[in-house]
Amino acid sequence: MSQTLAEKVWSDHVVRRGDGEPDLLYIDLHLVHEVTSPQAFDGLRLAGRTVRRPDLTIATEDHNIPTIDVDKPIADPVSRTQVDTLRANCKEFGVRLHPLGDADQGIVHVVGPQLGLTQPGTTVVCGDSHTSTHGAFGALAFGIGTSEVEHVLATQTLPQARPRTMAVTVVNTLPDGVSAKDLVLALIAQVGTGGGQGYVVEYRGEAIRALSMEARMTICNMSIEWGAKAGLIAPDEITVDYLRGRPHAPQDDDWDAAVAHWLSLATDDDAQFDREVVLDAATVTPFVTWGTNPGQGVPLSAQVPSPEAFDDADDRAAAERALAYMALTPGTPMRAIDVDTVFVGSCTNGRIEDLRTVAAVLDGHRVADRTRMLVVPGSTRVRLQAEAEGLDAVFTSAGAEWRGAGCSMCLGMNPDTLQPGERAASTSNRNFEGRQGKGGRTHLVSPQVAAATAVLGHLGSPADLVEV
């Protein structure tokens, strides 16, 4: 029977299927971090259970850690306890850990791909919603809660109800200066934050095929922001080239067998999706959010919308609340919005290509006097690579702060936060109320827009810099 990519990966992992029960799926890779794991390890201890497959499990420290003074003890005692708890748990249960200060430490969704552990056709889970990132490799990857983390630690499986399938076909190619981030923000504005609910999505079409692995990760990362369970892209030569030679890529004969399998995973020509969405990449322009959910976005060239523009009563009420929280007036051009802080980083846009893009825009410019800019690499390897390429010098001579690796200002649970009322342009994934710090206001943007905004002091694109 013809199958989609997601259905092939699913079928390959069914351990057990029972009437009236969800399928029991085998999990190939379990990524662990400090925030969603302590209660799961406690649960194991209480029940006298062990980690079934430490050799399919890897941990790192990313969410609550500082990005400066990383060689010193963590100042916040509650954060320090959580990190120490992860270290003790990993030691007790035999789980590999890359702690703060280690060259392979970083945001869990940057570390997995970079080590070559994220591979096509695998199942990947983590107690973090942005696990969808790994779908860029053609892996079935999704976020789970702490009870499920415990379940995977104990059994290496998860009971899962079979989701519906959706194709997002992106025809044509992205114009110059328009990035994967703009594309996914435009998609979410079109389909809404609940548009993918109950679906595993496959991104396909000419525009997707043309993207690098890192850009594909940006797209799949944001799958959860429109409610999808997971987002996948079929493995191809770009995927194979990315994985070749990575530390945990298969070796010798295994490599050939693996590649043959990976390239067989693409959706069959006559396979059916439950739903299809088509997007024209050629019409996408730099895209930014104005509101407090990732679906509240407009082209950078547009204005802050009026709540009256929304037909649906819930959308109208949400827009009114969002505009009040964001302190924005309908009709204001997006480019006229002044920005206090620019944050470059996160599992959405904290990889080396993102940093190269930002450096290329910043080179020869200064960050505006009214604005502070943080550049936070997604992993320590990314930091080392950026430094080897001299990107750090571009950032610091432009007046930006160059930091250590971690989730940083994406989520306001470490020292990097916005102050109440502060406005940020952020390459991260969520503009929720208070996401980057209590009372902080977030505009989601691409790396290109982030860099130009830092120089201009207001939202803008690299094309606006010629006048500066």
Next chain:
Amino acid sequence: MQPFTTHTGTAVALRRSNVDTDQIIPAAYLKRVTRTGFEDGLFAAWRADPDFVLNRPESAGASILVAGPDFGTGSSREHAVWALQDYGFAAVVSPRFGDIFRNNAGKAGLLAAEVDAKVVAALWDLLERQRRAVVTLDLHDRTISADGDEGRIEDSFDIDDYTRWRLLQGLDDVAATLAHSDDISSYEEARPSWKPQTLPARVSDPAVDPVAP
């Protein structure tokens, strides 16, 4: 986990859509390593406003939250479910839930009842007229009901069969799966050798560009 069969209690109308998990419990509260005591983080930013619905005296002791669509979107934090439970909620009613939140609720024993939008609208209107109105959720029959001054509201709610069964039984998922250990072992024996393994650990050669293809 305690079995969940039927629940009757007073309810709170949260007239908002897209209540993401950062609103339910901000990240600053996630640094704790404990499993209980998250009630102080529930809607922490919104509760700073004295007019917020949970701060009204008539909301005291409420155990059912009636919210707009896309409740629990965003982060995977199960702390959002724990905070609701620790505060005293036994059930959340919404036309649509974030996927991970709904899963987490099912694991932790919080009922996430998906209802038609018109049921939420009717309950909101009722709860704003009669602030101590009592709502009943019957998990066995999958029905929600409330007796109001303008008549009875009664409708069905959706929850998947397996989660319903587990909640009715109060069953621990891990034990249920471990009963199938033999199936898991057979599956593992057939896994291809080229599947990734984290151990023994291999790391990048620093002389080779480790991150760029």
